Amino acid sequence: MLVDSNTSLRILQPGHPQHQTALDAVRTLARRGEALCVFPQNLVEVWAVATRPVIANNGLGMSTGEAAHALGQLKDLFTVLAEREQTYDILGIPGGTAAGFPG
Numbered sequence: 001m002l003v004d005s006n007t008s009l010r011i012l013q014p015g016h017p018q019h020q021t022a023l024d025a026v027r028t029l030a031r032r033g034e035a036l037c038v039f040p041q042n043l044v045e046v047w048a049v050a051t052r053p054v055i056a057n058n059g060l061g062m063s064t065g066e067a068a069h070a071l072g073q074l075k076d077l078f079t080v081l082a083e084r085e086q087t088y089d090i091l092g093i094p095g096g097t098a099a100g101f102p103g
Helices: 005-011 021-030 038-052 063-078 085-091
Strands: none
Touching: 005 021, 005 038, 038 063, 038 085
């Protein structure tokens, strides 16, 4: 199951109103045996928001060290899928080998 970047961000924000909901959802799915996955692009999106200033740009205001630690936690929590054409084919996402995705 692909975990959205926003879910990852809520997990990293203990003070956010949706923090507990995100944690509970991930825990419930994990207990059910679901494989929880992210793509590298999800981690890039989390990094961008995590290191963005809080007030002016709607970020988390983390230092690069804090963001690296947070991404490490997410990588421990979720399986990071390689972005290859086979991944798109397996997930049934248009853009796989049938659509000429470059290998």
